[in-house]
Amino acid sequence: MFYRPEEGHGLPHNPFNAIVTPRPIGWISTRGADGQDNLAPYSFFNAVAYVPPQVMFASTSAKPDRGDTKDSVANIRETGVFCVNIVSEALRDAMNQTSGAWGREVDEFTDAGLEKATCETIACSRVAASPASLECKLTQIVQLPGEANFVVFGEVTGVHMRDDCMAEGRFDVTRFNPLTRLGYQDYSVIRETFSLKRPGE
Numbered sequence: 001m002f003y004r005p006e007e008g009h010g011l012p013h014n015p016f017n018a019i020v021t022p023r024p025i026g027w028i029s030t031r032g033a034d035g036q037d038n039l040a041p042y043s044f045f046n047a048v049a050y051v052p053p054q055v056m057f058a059s060t061s062a063k064p065d066r067g068d069t070k071d072s073v074a075n076i077r078e079t080g081v082f083c084v085n086i087v088s089e090a091l092r093d094a095m096n097q098t099s100g101a102w103g104r105e106v107d108e109f110t111d112a113g114l115e116k117a118t119c120e121t122i123a124c125s126r127v128a129a130s131p132a133s134l135e136c137k138l139t140q141i142v143q144l145p146g147e148a149n150f151v152v153f154g155e156v157t158g159v160h161m162r163d164d165c166m167a168e169g170r171f172d173v174t175r176f177n178p179l180t181r182l183g184y185q186d187y188s189v190i191r192e193t194f195s196l197k198r199p200g201e
């Protein structure tokens with residue numbers, strides 16, 4: 001089939017995010033200017049540069065108590081920092097719990113029963129049980145066409161990796177099985193990996 005997005009797809013559910021898969025999940029922790037901690041998953045997320053290391057995530061709708069955006073972007077506007085926590089298979093249900101459209105006064109760490117750890121380079125909490133966390137300083141927020149579409153870019157200023165996820169000098173995903181987002185309400189877990197040498201290597 002073919003469809004033009006402005007004319008609609010005619011399907012029961014939007015296939016767009018089932019086409020761009022699998023997506024990593026950036027579990028974004030932030031802290032408001034009032035000290036309130038926040039945690040939410042964003043699968044419009046990726047790494048975008050090595051030197052200096054940089055990441056992005058995109059926020060695509062608004063909450064009634066946050067004007068033109070949601071808690072994560074609102075907090076980052078206030079403080080200029082955020083932390084990206086990686087989601088393992090074991091953290092699946094806690095991650096999902098933090099995706100609820102809770103009021104701004106809700107601390108999703110507490111609500112999902114997650115232990116906090118302190119960041120080293122930014123004033124923000126991180127998920128202690130995450131296999132890795134990237135402490136980030138905001139570089140820019142870009143507003144995209146459409147309502148409430150923002151991309152947040154950050155420079156990574158601190159990198160945490162759980163010791164038990166390291167093997168022979170590598171960050172070993174088979175030690176924790178990353179969770180990935182597919183379309184609709186579907187997910188996948190990475191359990192099998194292989195290596196490929198590039199031509200000429």
Ligand SMILES: Cc1cc2nc3c(=O)[nH]c(=O)nc-3n(C[C@H](O)[C@H](O)[C@H](O)COP(=O)(O)O)c2cc1C
Binds near residue numbers: 060061073095096098
């Ligand atoms: C796996 C997963 C991925 C998500 N990815 C996004 C995303 O990329 N962008 C977005 O705006 N919302 C995304 N959401 C929805 C947000 O997590 C949800 O709106 C949340 O309440 C936002 O929280 P906040 O207001 O604390 O930032 C995702 C939800 C789940 C479960």
